[in-house]
Amino acid sequence: MITETMDDYGMNKEVADINNEEAHAFESEDTETVGTPLLSAEKSRMTSRNVFVYYGEKMAIDNVSLDIGKNEVLSMIGPSGCGKSTFLRCLNRMNDTIDICRVDGEIKLDDTNIYDPKLDVVPLRARVGMVFQKPNPFPKSIYDNVAYGPRIHGMVDNKTDTDEIVETSLKRAGLWGEVKERLDAPGTGLSGGQQQRLCIARAIAVSPEVILMDEPCSALDPIATAIIEELIDELREEFTIAIVTHSMQQAARVSQRTAYFHLGKLIEVGQTDKIFTNPDHKLTEDYITGRFG
Numbered sequence: 001m002i003t004e005t006m007d008d009y010g011m012n013k014e015v016a017d018i019n020n021e022e023a024h025a026f027e028s029e030d031t032e033t034v035g036t037p038l039l040s041a042e043k044s045r046m047t048s049r050n051v052f053v054y055y056g057e058k059m060a061i062d063n064v065s066l067d068i069g070k071n072e073v074l075s076m077i078g079p080s081g082c083g084k085s086t087f088l089r090c091l092n093r094m095n096d097t098i099d100i101c102r103v104d105g106e107i108k109l110d111d112t113n114i115y116d117p118k119l120d121v122v123p124l125r126a127r128v129g130m131v132f133q134k135p136n137p138f139p140k141s142i143y144d145n146v147a148y149g150p151r152i153h154g155m156v157d158n159k160t161d162t163d164e165i166v167e168t169s170l171k172r173a174g175l176w177g178e179v180k181e182r183l184d185a186p187g188t189g190l191s192g193g194q195q196q197r198l199c200i201a202r203a204i205a206v207s208p209e210v211i212l213m214d215e216p217c218s219a220l221d222p223i224a225t226a227i228i229e230e231l232i233d234e235l236r237e238e239f240t241i242a243i244v245t246h247s248m249q250q251a252a253r254v255s256q257r258t259a260y261f262h263l264g265k266l267i268e269v270g271q272t273d274k275i276f277t278n279p280d281h282k283l284t285e286d287y288i289t290g291r292f293g
Contacts, residue, residue: 034280035270037259039067045210045240046091046128051105053086053095060086062264064105068210073232073241075251075272078261079292084244087261088212091242092128093121109209126153129203133215135195137187137202142179145187145198146170149206165205172238173201174231193224200231204239211235213243217250229254248288252276260284 038047046068053061061083068074068091076084086095093114095101107114114124126149138145146166147156156162166183170176175197179190187198196216203211213232217225232241232254245251251258251272258275260268260283268281279285286292 033065033266033268035268035275036257037066037266037269039069043067043069045070045110046242047106047108048087048090049106051087051090051103051107053083053090054102054104055098056100060264061090064266066259066266066269068240068242069257070240071236071238072257073236073243073255075255075258076242076244076261077246077248077251077258077287078267079287080246081263082261083264084259084261085214088214088242088244091210091212092125092130094130096121123153126206127208128210128212129206129208130212130214131196131199131203131216134219135192135199137190137195137198139186139188141184142170142187142190142198143183146201146205149202153206155206169201169205170198172204172235173197174227174234175201191224193220193227196220196224196228197231200228200235204235208239210240210242213241215244215246218246225250248276260287262287 044067048067049065051061051064052059064083064087066087076088078084089095090103090107091114093103095103103115109124109127112119114128138148140148143166146169147162150156150162150165156165167176167180170179175194178194179185179198187195190198196219200211200216217228220228229250232243235241236256243251243254255272257269258272259266260275260279260281262283268275268279268284270280275284276288279288
């Protein structure tokens with residue numbers, strides 16, 4: 001027997017409960033990942049399965065499974081607070097630095113479980129480098145900024161080897177021609193765009209397999225942004241790149257696949273041109289067309 005009761009607003013509570021259940025079911029169905037989040041083993045560089053991230057009791061990432069392909073640029077887009085940067089930081093365990101953060105699920109780099117308790121995160125972060133939102137060169141010379149990583153990872157035995165890595169990394173980052181005559185100058189004295197390219201050179205100096213970029217152009221002017229975007233396209237020939245960006249135009253220009261996040265959930269993943277022209281999910285379409293964000 002169903003007992004009908006009225007709340008303070010005169011609403012039938014039985015009806016309200018049914019409506020709430022239906023709304024919850026709709027929400028769950030509406031936020032299930034669509035598209036192609038997973039790749040074949042031959043094409044994948046990093047794989048994530050059933051990843052949850054918590055800050056204390058608050059869930060920031062809700063059951064995300066996503067693969068990043070070899071030699072591709074994957075853009076992660078979505079409104080502020082959707083979890084894209086949190087997920088990016090899971091990929092080289094940068095969230096370990098936050099005491100209240102807990103990561104559940106499985107993330108692999110090739111066949112290595114990066115959350116294996118026995119894994120040393122220092123060599124992991126050499127294999128999965130990171131470039132942050134604001135340029136953060138060390139308070140050292142341009143030369144020492146690039147040489148620092150190879151030295152601490154034991155990649156060089158003498159100055160000749162170090163010189164070669166510094167020159168090669170700066171050339172890859174498109175900065176060598178602008179700084180080769182002043183390698184002893186402080187890295188902090190460069191322009192914003194040059195500093196960001198120095199940070200990219202610093203990241204690739206240790207020969208990573210993956211480069212993570214968290215809004216790498218948000219603090220740069222349009223000319224510096226164009227240079228970085230061109231560089232990203234060149235770097236994918238050697239590296240796998242995952243980039244978080246608030247600029248849909250940038251995602252469209254630099255990435256082959258795009259992942260759309262919303263309220264901690266992975267909503268849709270697919271080829272970038274399809275995501276921006278013919279998305280499968282209504283939430284993706286609403287974000288792309290500017291209804292929210």
